[in-house]
Amino acid sequence: MKRQRGLSLIGLIFVGFLLFFAALVGMKALPAYIEYFTIKKHISELARGGEGTSPREIQGNFDKRASIDDITSIQGRDLEVTKNGESVSISASYAKKVPLFGHVSLCFDFEITSGR
Numbered sequence: 738m739k740r741q742r743g744l745s746l747i748g749l750i751f752v753g754f755l756l757f758f759a760a761l762v763g764m765k766a767l768p769a770y771i772e773y774f775t776i777k778k779h780i781s782e783l784a785r786g787g788e789g790t791s792p793r794e795i796q797g798n799f800d801k802r803a804s805i806d807d808i809t810s811i812q813g814r815d816l817e818v819t820k821n822g823e824s825v826s827i828s829a830s831y832a833k834k835v836p837l838f839g840h841v842s843l844c845f846d847f848e849i850t851s852g853r
Contacts, residue, residue, distance in 0.1 A: 761837065761838075762837070762843070765835050765836075765837055765843060766835065766843060766845075768835075769835055769843075769845050770845075772808060772810060772833070773833075773845075773847050773849075775806050775808060776808060776810070776829070776847075776849060777849050779799060779803070779806075779808075780799070780816070780827045780829065780849055780851050781851050783795050783798055783799060783802075783825075783827060783851075784824075784825050784851030785851075787818075787825035787827070790825075792820070795813075795825065795827065796813030796814060796816055796818065798813075799813040799816055800812060800813040810831050810833050811829055811831045815829055816828070816829050825851070826850070826851055827851040828848070828849065828850040828851070829848075829849050830846070830847065830848040830849070831846075831847055832845065832847070833845045833847065
């Protein structure tokens with residue numbers, strides 16, 4: 738007689754719970770990473786086109802772009818703009834806290850530097 742193999746009901750529920758939890762974390766984390774890549778794109782574009790502009794103008798331009806793309810984690814005044822001759826280097830670091838459920842949250846620490 739062959740021994741039965743397969744997934745029991747308890748095992749099926751456990752696997753379903755793990756898949757649900759992984760999907761929940763993925764769906765909550767995805768917007769934070771989309772926002773990060775949008776901020777990174779704006780910072781690199783501003784650094785490339787920043788010759789001849791002041792740091793205040795660069796920060797103001799970032800605020801305009803951030804309002805269009807609904808970026809709420811960082812503002813223009815949080816950017817560190819340094820000029821090295823004609824080139825412009827922009828860096829920023831920020832934290833994003835994403836609530837999962839109850840008292841459990843995901844915390845992301847992002848650092849962005851133009852030119853990297």
